[in-house]
Amino acid sequence: MIKIENLKASIDDKDILKGINLDIPAGEVHVIMGRNGSGKSTLANVIAGNETYEVDGGNITMEDTDITEMSIENRALEGIFLCFQYPVAIPGVSMAYFLRSALNAHRKYQGKEEMDALEFLNKAKAILSELGLDDSFLKRSINDGFSGGEKKKSEILQLLTIDPKLAVLDETDSGLDVDALRTVAKGVNKFKNENNSVLIITHYQRLLDYIKPDVVHLMIDGQIVKTGDMSLVEKVEKDGYSWLEK
Amino acid sequence: MIDTLKKTSLEFFHKQGYPNKKLENWKFTSSKNFKKFSKKEISDISIANISTDETTLLFINGKLCLNTFKNFRYRDNIEINELANIEEKAILTFSDTFMNDAMFNLGMSEFDGGHYIKFKKQMNVEDPIKIVNLFQNDTSDRRIVSFNIFHFEEGSQISIIEKDINEGAPSFNLKMNKFICDNASNLNFAKYVEGKSDCHLLSYSYYKVRKDVCINMDSMNKDAIFSKEFIEIDLNNTGSDAKVNILNLVKDEQHLDNNILINHNAEHCTSFQHVRNILDNKSSAVFNGKVIVAEGAQQTDSNQSNKNLLLSLNSTAFSNPQLEIYADDVSCGHGSTTGALDENSIFYLRARGIDQSSAQKMLIKAFAKEVIDEFSLSSVQDISEIALDRWIDG
Ligand SMILES: Nc1ncnc2c1ncn2[C@@H]1O[C@H](COP(=O)(O)OP(=O)(O)OP(=O)(O)O)[C@@H](O)[C@H]1O
Numbered sequence: 039m040i041k042i043e044n045l046k047a048s049i050d051d052k053d054i055l056k057g058i059n060l061d062i063p064a065g066e067v068h069v070i071m072g073r074n075g076s077g078k079s080t081l082a083n084v085i086a087g088n089e090t091y092e093v094d095g096g097n098i099t100m101e102d103t104d105i106t107e108m109s110i111e112n113r114a115l116e117g118i119f120l121c122f123q124y125p126v127a128i129p130g131v132s133m134a135y136f137l138r139s140a141l142n143a144h145r146k147y148q149g150k151e152e153m154d155a156l157e158f159l160n161k162a163k164a165i166l167s168e169l170g171l172d173d174s175f176l177k178r179s180i181n182d183g184f185s186g187g188e189k190k191k192s193e194i195l196q197l198l199t200i201d202p203k204l205a206v207l208d209e210t211d212s213g214l215d216v217d218a219l220r221t222v223a224k225g226v227n228k229f230k231n232e233n234n235s236v237l238i239i240t241h242y243q244r245l246l247d248y249i250k251p252d253v254v255h256l257m258i259d260g261q262i263v264k265t266g267d268m269s270l271v272e273k274v275e276k277d278g279y280s281w282l283e284k
Numbered sequence: 285m286i287d288t289l290k291k292t293s294l295e296f297f298h299k300q301g302y303p304n305k306k307l308e309n310w311k312f313t314s315s316k317n318f319k320k321f322s323k324k325e326i327s328d329i330s331i332a333n334i335s336t337d338e339t340t341l342l343f344i345n346g347k348l349c350l351n352t353f354k355n356f357r358y359r360d361n362i363e364i365n366e367l368a369n370i371e372e373k374a375i376l377t378f379s380d381t382f383m384n385d386a387m388f389n390l391g392m393s394e395f396d397g398g399h400y401i402k403f404k405k406q407m408n409v410e411d412p413i414k415i416v417n418l419f420q421n422d423t424s425d426r427r428i429v430s431f432n433i434f435h436f437e438e439g440s441q442i443s444i445i446e447k448d449i450n451e452g453a454p455s456f457n458l459k460m461n462k463f464i465c466d467n468a469s470n471l472n473f474a475k476y477v478e479g480k481s482d483c484h485l486l487s488y489s490y491y492k493v494r495k496d497v498c499i500n501m502d503s504m505n506k507d508a509i510f511s512k513e514f515i516e517i518d519l520n521n522t523g524s525d526a527k528v529n530i531l532n533l534v535k536d537e538q539h540l541d542n543n544i545l546i547n548h549n550a551e552h553c554t555s556f557q558h559v560r561n562i563l564d565n566k567s568s569a570v571f572n573g574k575v576i577v578a579e580g581a582q583q584t585d586s587n588q589s590n591k592n593l594l595l596s597l598n599s600t601a602f603s604n605p606q607l608e609i610y611a612d613d614v615s616c617g618h619g620s621t622t623g624a625l626d627e628n629s630i631f632y633l634r635a636r637g638i639d640q641s642s643a644q645k646m647l648i649k650a651f652a653k654e655v656i657d658e659f660s661l662s663s664v665q666d667i668s669e670i671a672l673d674r675w676i677d678g
């Protein structure tokens with residue numbers, strides 16, 4: 039699905055990603071764990087095309103298309119979806135208007151007919167109820183005054199509405215109570231199928247009790263230093279990261 | 285009475301001359317721009333292409349058109365007098381701030397044919413009254429001065445939508461309006477300008493507010509090439525609320541200035557100023573807002589907010605919210621922000637597949653809508669949203 043080769047990125051001349059290699063085939067769930075500040079969110083943002091970061095080398099390929107130079111919106115339309123660690127509040131733009139615009143941008147790109155307001159509402163309502171959110175959620179401004187949990191659920195609502203090819207979840211499990219965590223996990227499992235991929239960035243094992251990862255990567259100082267299976271997560275939970283440093 | 289007033293005003297103006305930049309109220313808006321205009325005789329006026337209905341009061345170059353008044357639905361509830369017949373000085377005078385402003389005195393010395401329009405006690409209109417100000421002009425560099433007084437008697441509940449239409453050669457419209465709001469009156473006053481115009485505008489609106497009054501003043505400006513609007517509200521008795529919501533859309537080399545002064549002279553009043561400017565190209569905007577809470581005006585609740593959205597590096601916003609408080613038991617807030625569209629918000633929207641230009645438009649609209657949503661009349665909200673869309677696309 040997505041293939042990242044020797045990716046280097048910096049901000050204000052400070053090197054953050056120092057040669058990342060990552061290959062996530064369709065149908066797989068990968069996990070990245072790593073210390074605070076090791077560059078996980080940077081990687082997620084560079085995949086999504088955030089122009090604040092300078093890409094200094096390497097490339098990103100999405101199903102054989104090189105997207106390294108592609109605009110933010112075109113990557114999204116090609117199937118990349120980032121669940122933000124800190125979703126921004128946008129007062130004055132309703133969730134309904136935003137979500138329908140986003141969905142229709144995708145549908146247009148795929149050569150499908152745009153969805154009218156009613157059709158969209160029915161689709162959105164079904165997802166809302168699965169996430170335990172009230173219909174009135176759609177009337178609120180994007181992330182404006184949302185609680186921490188609501189923000190994360192809002193990201194999952196968008197994920198399920200847009201139904202992309204690759205979901206990058208940047209600490210979507212942080213700050214959630216036990217029930218909300220279960221709801222979010224349920225949402226991700228609903229999204230997941232053999233034709234799409236998931237990249238989970240997390241600090242904890244708890245989300246992975248619900249979503250079984252195929253591959254686990256450990257990141258230190260802008261590089262992936264170890265790749266393995268679920269046992270790596272257990273080791274990190276027990277011993278932290280210092281054993282990875284020579 | 286009027287003649288004495290005109291005479292002293294002219295003397296005042298001759299003595300002071302055009303205001304200079306050292307004056308606080310004229311710091312960021314140069315009165316030089318008004319100098320090329322002068323009073324000129326007005327030739328015959330055709331009103332052929334203005335359709336009015338029975339809820340419209342038509343003013344042509346500032347003068348009430350009595351012909352349309354004959355068909356006015358509420359004429360039995362309205363009393364009209366020519367200003368020339370008013371002998372009571374208190375009715376004609378404005379605030380000290382205005383009476384000491386040179387441009388205001390120029391206007392006072394020069395208007396003719398204004399009216400004193402009284403909305404009678406308990407008058408209640410369902411549909412908003414429309415005031416159409418038609419400025420029709422065939423000569424360049426003409427100054428058109430108007431002066432009208434609107435008096436809302438006790439318990440009246442009136443909504444007014446004022447629309448300026450400019451036709452012909454660009455003029456300099458100098459408008460002076462006084463609003464007297466008696467006890468328990470309720471006034472929604474919304475205004476906007478229709479059509480592209482290269483007009484200069486200088487307006488003085490003075491609200492004299494008695495007890496338990498509620499005023500909403502909403503306006504959206506986008507067309508004047510150069511405009512300065514003074515609003516002064518005197519809350520002289522207890523229990524009144526005044527809300528001012530203004531949205532300015534400026535581009536090219538437009539310059540817009542809002543100068544608002546609210547005087548809390550009595551207890552238990554609230555006031556709210558919300559001014560947002562969206563600036564593109566080389567345009568500039570000024571917000572000069574001031575609230576003065578007098579000694580003894582306890583339990584005052586007041587808020588001023590000015591937000592400026594800069595769409596171009598060459599646009600400029602001057603913001604000067606001020607607060608003077610001489611009472612101790614009050615709650616007063618004021619704030620001002622100026623900045624470009626938020627990059628993180630644009631990234632967020634684009635990361636969901638929305639193209640850059642649509643994302644920017646969405647954010648501009650959201651910024652504007654926060655004021656439009658405060659407008660008291662839904663029809664004005666609708667008109668404003670359509671005008672906003674056109675402006676953004678245009
Ligand atoms: N916009 C930015 N401006 C300046 N520095 C940045 C910016 N974004 C990231 N950095 C820096 O890059 C480094 C990596 O940050 P990043 O957010 O990618 O870490 P992370 O692995 O996601 O950490 P966490 O686990 O705390 O979320 C940090 O040193 C951070 O300060």
Ligand SMILES: [Mg+2]
Nearest residue numbers: 078079080123
């Ligand atoms: Mg992070």
